[in-house]
Amino acid sequence: MSNNPVRIREQPHTQCKVCPIRQMSIFKGIPQQRLEWMQRYRQHQLRFSSKANLYTVGSRLDYVYTVFDGWMILYQATRIGKRQILRFVLPGDFIGFQAAQDGKVMHSAAALTDALVCAFSRSLLEEMMSVEPSVATSLIQKESHDISLYQHHLMSTGRKDAKGKIAFLLLELFHRVRIQMPKSFDEANYSIHFPVTQEELGDATGLTNVHVNRVLREFISDEYIECRNKSLRILNEDKLSDIAEFEVSMITEGALF
Amino acid sequence: MSNNPVRIREQPHTQCKVCPIRQMSIFKGIPQQRLEWMQRYRQHQLRFSSKANLYTVGSRLDYVYTVFDGWMILYQATRIGKRQILRFVLPGDFIGFQAAQDGKVMHSAAALTDALVCAFSRSLLEEMMSVEPSVATSLIQKESHDISLYQHHLMSTGRKDAKGKIAFLLLELFHRVRIQMPKSFDEANYSIHFPVTQEELGDATGLTNVHVNRVLREFISDEYIECRNKSLRILNEDKLSDIAEFEVSMITEGALF
DNA sequence: CGACCTTTTGATTGGCGTCAAAATCTGTGG
DNA sequence: CCACAGATTTTGACGCCAATCAAAAGGTCG
Numbered sequence: 001m002s003n004n005p006v007r008i009r010e011q012p013h014t015q016c017k018v019c020p021i022r023q024m025s026i027f028k029g030i031p032q033q034r035l036e037w038m039q040r041y042r043q044h045q046l047r048f049s050s051k052a053n054l055y056t057v058g059s060r061l062d063y064v065y066t067v068f069d070g071w072m073i074l075y076q077a078t079r080i081g082k083r084q085i086l087r088f089v090l091p092g093d094f095i096g097f098q099a100a101q102d103g104k105v106m107h108s109a110a111a112l113t114d115a116l117v118c119a120f121s122r123s124l125l126e127e128m129m130s131v132e133p134s135v136a137t138s139l140i141q142k143e144s145h146d147i148s149l150y151q152h153h154l155m156s157t158g159r160k161d162a163k164g165k166i167a168f169l170l171l172e173l174f175h176r177v178r179i180q181m182p183k184s185f186d187e188a189n190y191s192i193h194f195p196v197t198q199e200e201l202g203d204a205t206g207l208t209n210v211h212v213n214r215v216l217r218e219f220i221s222d223e224y225i226e227c228r229n230k231s232l233r234i235l236n237e238d239k240l241s242d243i244a245e246f247e248v249s250m251i252t253e254g255a256l257f
Numbered sequence: 258m259s260n261n262p263v264r265i266r267e268q269p270h271t272q273c274k275v276c277p278i279r280q281m282s283i284f285k286g287i288p289q290q291r292l293e294w295m296q297r298y299r300q301h302q303l304r305f306s307s308k309a310n311l312y313t314v315g316s317r318l319d320y321v322y323t324v325f326d327g328w329m330i331l332y333q334a335t336r337i338g339k340r341q342i343l344r345f346v347l348p349g350d351f352i353g354f355q356a357a358q359d360g361k362v363m364h365s366a367a368a369l370t371d372a373l374v375c376a377f378s379r380s381l382l383e384e385m386m387s388v389e390p391s392v393a394t395s396l397i398q399k400e401s402h403d404i405s406l407y408q409h410h411l412m413s414t415g416r417k418d419a420k421g422k423i424a425f426l427l428l429e430l431f432h433r434v435r436i437q438m439p440k441s442f443d444e445a446n447y448s449i450h451f452p453v454t455q456e457e458l459g460d461a462t463g464l465t466n467v468h469v470n471r472v473l474r475e476f477i478s479d480e481y482i483e484c485r486n487k488s489l490r491i492l493n494e495d496k497l498s499d500i501a502e503f504e505v506s507m508i509t510e511g512a513l514f
Numbered sequence: 515c516g517a518c519c520t521t522t523t524g525a526t527t528g529g530c531g532t533c534a535a536a537a538t539c540t541g542t543g544g
Numbered sequence: 545c546c547a548c549a550g551a552t553t554t555t556g557a558c559g560c561c562a563a564t565c566a567a568a569a570g571g572t573c574g
Contacts, residue, residue: 147355152363155333160335198552467565474523
C-alpha cells in the first residue's frame, strides 16, 4: 500500500549498455543497422529500489518500458484502501503502453524488488512501428498474450475458491519465472526465487493475507509446495495443477497467424 | 451454461452487403480503393441465433470477427460447471484475435441475442497489416482498450463487494451500449435495451444469480435503477457510480500517442 | 395449454473476512 | 555483534457476506 514518492535513480541520455535493445522481444528480427540510431537516441535506463513507483494512476506516460531485471507489479487501489494487483511484471515484459483516454494510465506500476528498467519514448515507438511493421506485429502479439493472461485471472478470481486462486497464481508465476528468469530457476530443486509476500499474493487474488497464509500452510502440510526464505518449491505439481485447473500452455506465447 | 451444438447459419463467400468493411473501425482512414479487393474477397457474413456459439474453447480460428449487431459474450467454464463471462461483446467490437499457443483459443464466444457477425480470414488481416500499417495501429489501440477493460473487471471482481461489482457492470454496459448501439439508447428515459439475464450478470461478476437478484431488488427499491422487460434505466447515476467507483472515462477509448 | 426459462423469496450454511496478538524475520544503527 | 523498530508470518476467536438449497411465482414460446 506504499505511496512513496518516486525514487527513481534515473540516468537519462546515456547509452544503454546493460540492456541492448536487441534483447527486447518486440525488436526481434530487425536488422541491426535499423536499430542503431534508436539504440543511442532517447533511450533511458532506470534503476529502482523495491517499492518505488515507476508511474502512478493518472500519469501521462511519455515513455514505454521493458523490465530487464527484477519483479514489478501493476496495481490499482480502491477508495477504501484495498489494493488489486493487476499483473506481475517480469524481465522481458513490456509495460506502460496501454494508456486510457487522454493518455492517462488507470493503474500504477511499482517495483517489488530492486529492478532495472529500460525506457524509451512513445513517439519513438510510434515512428519505429511505421518504419518497421514487424514491431507493430510483435506488439500486437504481446498484447494478445497479456489479454489471455488477464482472462485467466478473471476466471480465477471470479469462479475459483481460495485454494484454486492461490494454486493458479503460484503455478503461473513459477512457470513465468522459469521461462523469463532462468537464473532464478533451480532445476534440481524445481524451485524458484520468489520475493512475493503473502499480502501481495492476497492483493493479486482478491483474498486477505490471513487467508492466503492459511491456504499456504495447508499446501505446505500437504506437501504440495515448500517455501522458505523467498524461495518457492513445487513438490506436487499434478495436484496443484488439478486444484488450479492450470496447464502450462496457458502462459506460453503462441503464434498469431 | 448452454452447450448447444453450433447453430451458425453461415453464408460463406457472398459479398457482404450489410456490413461494409469501411464501418470496421480498424480500417478507418484507409483509402477506399485499397479496401475494395478485400471487400469482395474471403469475407463472410454470419447470422446467429441467441445462445449459438461462434467458436468454442480449443478451436483453431482461421477468422477474426466483428460484431455488427446484437450482443455476444466471451466465456470460459470451470470443471465444476461454473461459468465466467470474460467480456460482453457489442457492435463494433473485434473478437477472435487473441489466440493462445498453437493457435487455439482458450475461451468460447456465444451470442446472447440474435446477432450479425462479419468474419474475415486471419491471413488476410496479416496481409492487410503489412500493406497498411494503420491497420496494425488500430488493432493495437483496440487491444489496449480491451486490456484496460479487463483490468477494471479484475479490480471489480477481486476487490469490491457484490453491490460494487454489479453497479460497475451495469454502468459499464449502459455506457458502452449508449456509445456503440445508439439505437438501443433512449435518451429521454435514460434507458437502454438490456437483454441480459440475472444469471449472466452473475456469471460476469462471479456471483450467483440469487445474490444478483437480491442486489438488483435493493437497487430498484432504492430507486437507483429500474428494469422491466429487458430494459435498464438509470435513475440515480451519481449514487451508482459512487458504489461502483465508476467513471465514464474508464470505458472511452483514447489516443495512444 | 404445457414445458421451460427466469425471477423472486426464505431458511440455512459455510468460506473467507475481520480483529487481535504473538512469533518470526529483516534490516539498520550504535 | 547486539538491540531495536518495522515488516511479515502465524494462530485463534468470532462474524458476516454471499453460497447453497428449495420452492413458488412469473414469463415466454411453440
